[in-house]
Amino acid sequence: MTAMLNIAMLILGGDGPQGGLLDVNPGLIVWTIVTFIFLLLVLKKLAWKPILNSLNERETFIKEQMEKAETAQKETERLIEENKASMAKADEEAQKIIAQARELAEKLQSQKVEETNEKTKKMIDDAVAEIDRKNKEAMNNLREQVAEIAVNAAEKIIRESLDSEKHKKIVNELIDNLPKN
Amino acid sequence: MIFDTVTAVSDTAKVAENGGSDTSWIMHHILDAYKLETPFGYLHLPSIHLFGIDLSITKHVVFMWIAVVLLISGFSIASKAYKKSLVPKGIANFLEVLIIFVRDEIAKPTIGKGYERFLPYLLTVFFFILTCNFLGLIPYGATATSNIGVTSTLAIISFFVIQIGGVMKNGFFGYFKGLIPHGVPVWLLPIMFVVEMLGLFTKPFALAIRLFANLTAGHIVIYALLGLIFILHTYIVIPVSISFALFIYLLEILVALIQAYIFTMLSSLFIGMAVHQDH
Structure with a gap:
């Protein structure tokens, strides 16, 4: 029984100078209110307002920066895409130009070949004509010479028409002396 | 079972009495006092009596x-650091973690829209309780938050903040009308009103008792474990007592954090319920 009383005394008090565990001291309540309100007012002015403002400021700053970075990235991607497109276009154009140049070169080459062929043909034709002409000339010359020789021979024959034996001999000689063509 | 415990306690008390020590030696460390314990002896505090109230500066007042x-x-160091740059360093960084914790994990989810108005109160109560809790864990320290007078005062302040917050948002009559849930039969209204009014007062009561009991219990257990050595008059119990007391001490560090969080969290929750009554 005394034990129970002891425990009850321990909790409900009346034992020490300040009472028991559940005793409430009105002075302490007053001091707690004063202290807490003081702390609340001081910290509100000194800490919460500037710190919370700084935090908000920083958060908006970070948000803005991130948004900016995102738009910049999008812009970069767009530029890269554009670059790629223009590069492809340039490539295509270059290919086109090369093809055109090749075509032109081929055309030029074929033209030249034709020209050359024509020229050669002309040269050959000229040469053939020249040869023909020269041949004709030569034949004419020959004919004249043959005629002369024949006349000469006839002259000789007429001059030395003594015997036929000699005629034959002269004619044969003449014929032998004739150039071989 | 209860009888066993009671006899054990009474035996212990008897042994202690025979040993010449008082049963209130544990209470001496936990209760408020007119003197301060220092390494150089007791420091007597001034006693003030005004208007018939004992306004003495007691141990717990000093620790507050x-x-x-x-x-x-x-x-003030932390807020000065913010003036220099928005990037926190050192103590400001540490405090910022706790501030953001209170803001984002306690105030924002429980109060929701308009939480900024209550943030200064919640932050102050969180840091005040946290600091008081930790001051009780250092040598020669005293836990102001293990005094029912202090915790009930904090709870009463919480109560006023909750009610004022609710009245400011919903109007005086709107607030008290909103206390009663929708769709209650008319004949139940008087009972519901009484129940809800009781509910208003049980919330801060629970806040006060929870903080007080949690902060007191750990200290009592530590003192009791250490007291076993002197009561039992044997060295064998020393390692057991010390290791258990150390364990409880570590637990108290956790409790100091958790109780500051719980008090703030529940205050915030009640504010949220008072401000947004439709949920």
């Missing part, structure tokens, strides 16, 4: 003031 000094100096 120490907490106030620590908080104000710590936060």
Whole structure:
């Protein structure tokens, strides 16, 4: 029984100078209110307002920066895409130009070949004509010479028409002396 | 079972009495006092009596003031650091973690829209309780928050903040009308009104008792474990007592954090319920 009383005394008090565990001291309540309100007012002015403002400021700053970075990235991607497109276009154009140049070169080459062929043909034709002409000339010359020789021979024959034996001999000689063509 | 416990306690008390020590030696460390324990002996505090109220500066008042000094100096350093740059360093960084925790994990989800108005109160109560809790864990320290007078005062302040917050948002009559849930039969209204009014007062009561009991219990257990050595008059119990007391001490560090969180969290929750009554 005394034990129970002891425990009850321990909790409900009346034992020490300040009472028991559940005793409430009105002075302490007053001091707690004063202290807490003081702390609340001081910290509100000194800490919460500037710190919370700084935090908000920083958060908006970070948000803005991130948004900016995102738009910049999008812009970069767009530029890269554009670059790629223009590069492809340039490539295509270059290919086109090369093809055109090749075509032109081929055309030029074929033209030249034709020209050359024509020229050669002309040269050959000229040469053939020249040869023909020269041949004709030569034949004419020959004919004249043959005629002369024949006349000469006839002259000789007429001059030395003594015997036929000699005629034959002269004619044969003449014929032998004739150039071989 | 209960009888066993009671006899064990009474035996212990008897042994202690025979040993010449008082049963209130544990209480001596936990209760408020007119003197301060220092390494150089007792420091007697001035006693003030005004208007018939004992307004003496007691041990717990002194430790509340120490907490106030620590908080104000710590936060003035922190807020000065923010003036220099938005990137926190050192103490400001540490305090910022806790501030953001209170803001984003406690105030924002429980109160929702318009939480900024209550943030200064919640932050102050969180840091004040946290600092008081930790001051009780250092040697020669005293836990102001293990005094029912202090915790009930904090709970009463919470109560007023909750009611004022609710009245300011919903209007005086709107607030009290909103206390009663929708769709209640008319004949139940008087009973519901009484129940809801009781509910208003049980919330801060629970806040006060929870903080007080949690902060007191750990200290009592530590003192009791250490007291076993002197009561049993044997060295064998020393390792057991010390290791268990150390374990409880570590537990108390956790409790100091958790109780500051719980008090703030529940205050915030009740504010949220008072402000947004439709949920």
